[in-house]
Amino acid sequence: MFESIRKHSKFVMILLFLLIIPSFIFVGVNQNYFTESSATVARVDGHDIKQSDWDNAHRMEADRLRAENPSMDPKFLDSPEARYATLEKMVREQVLLRAVQKLHLTASDAELVQTLQDIPAIASLKNADGSLDAKAYAALLGSQGMTPEGFEANLRRELSLNKVLGTVSDTAFATNARVKQTIDALYQHREVQVQRFDAKSYQSKVQPSEAELKAYYEGHSSQFQQPEEADVEYLMLDLASVAAGITVSEDDLRTYYQQNEQRLAGPEERRVSHILVKVAQDAPEAEVDQAKAKAEELLAQVRKDPKGFAELAKTQSDDKGSAAAGGDLGFFGHGAMVKPFEDAVYAMSKGSVSDLVRTDFGFHIIELTDIKKPAAPSFESMRTELEAQRRQELAQAKFAEMAEAFTNTVYEKPESLAPAAEQFKLKLQKAEHVARQPQATAQAPLNNPRFLEALFSSEVLENKSNTNAVELAPGLLVAGRVSEYRPARTLAMNEVETKLSQLYTQAKSAELAKAEGQDKLKAWEAQPDTAKLGPAQVLGRDKTENLPQPLIDAVLRAPTNSWPQWVGVDLGNAGYAVVKVLGIAERAAQDTQTVQMQTQQFAQMSGMAETMAYYELLKKQFKVQIKVAHP
Structure with a gap:
């Protein structure tokens, strides 16, 4: 749900990097319980990114993506390119963090509130008076494993990061002349005549002899390889199974409710009014002193007449958004305000007025007008939810104990999985014809590269021993052994x-098609009147007529210095094509809506290009080093 934050906030950075890197890429990294590397894999402005950091980030992103896309191809997720992209993402974040610090970029409270309001799921939680239903808001975030404070802190951080590239x-911008020049070139059409020489048409002419087949077999032995494979046994220990076997007693459940009553009630909220004397954080000292003097004078008036706070706020506060309401900011919880302001508010008693509080916005005088402590829901209304939470807690604790014992057992008794x-x-599961590399049809855990790497390690194969316990995901361990191994061989x-x-036959047919096509191309170039070509048609990037992409590319690459141009196109195993490019075809006039759309697309692409250039400049400025070779 919270991915909508990015969609609705129009953060160009995210779109940019979806284009730079084929996203949706990240894959879990499975670690056993005993090994962890601390090698430095990248450095940004002196900050090291360790191998263990990379592994953890990769695993977390993989878990998220697998949850969102259960049908995602494991081979794609587990590729070296996917892992490298995770590292690039971590580097990117560090670069942007350094830029935020150096440029002193921050997200204001107003920006945070506006972003929250732009999230439909949160906007729908408003009360009739326009205020946010704090309890429903906390429950919504709690269902996603977050607190309001943590969520808003992360959102504020993202807003700050996106300011780096968003600005x-x-x-x-795009001028009409630039758009026309670019779009006309991109969507240029050319009039052509095509003659295909399909390889399939030549198959009947191929009658291979035994000697020819043998020669092909010996010259292309790599096409006849059977990869190594094994028959395996494995055990899976998972949190879900542990949880299913746990029963929560009535006494335990009531004790758990009492221990968590305050948490269930939701966070305390405080309502304040304030008077702001605005002064920038980096303002000259004289300007700061002047603002402070004014704030002290106002504070003295408040101390003298506390009941006049609202009237004073209306006429003197520089926060025009709250001044009209007598400085009232309404109720809020932890994390909603900047830290100095929040610290002051939560140190006050109801009805009191603070001393001057300095923030990035200036000097504040704060009056705490109310404190709201929600009552906890009844035990009966929370029973089902509490039981599920308590069962999960007990399961996690029990799983941690079992995981350690499971790991020790498969290690200390390596000759068999039966004892474990x-x-x-646990059910001892078996599988045949398991390959070293994940197969498209394989099911978990036999589609996991780390587990397969453990199964096919030299120690496991040579000693015929168990693998170590491998963590496939949080709450999921697997251990296996090879019952029969068959090395790779040429069939x-x-x-x-x-x-x-x-x-x-396929290769020879393609050779015959290509040979005839090249002969015809040479003859027709010499005597155009003898050419036997298809009817004229118009082709372009947006008008392919179901023709192969190599043919479209060749047509658009043809020189424009004279017409016609003759082009020969090798279509690989599909055959060959001879193309006569007659010239550039006039492109039909575009309607106003299409022109506007293309202008907008061009402006976006220009912005992306400028943003990429600026990001590369930041990488140089912060001396980025990636110490892992690009796959």
């Missing part, structure tokens, strides 16, 4: 007769 992208299966009441010629014949 650059917002300056992009018996001790922990004998008699085992691949059908495949051999198909591959040879």
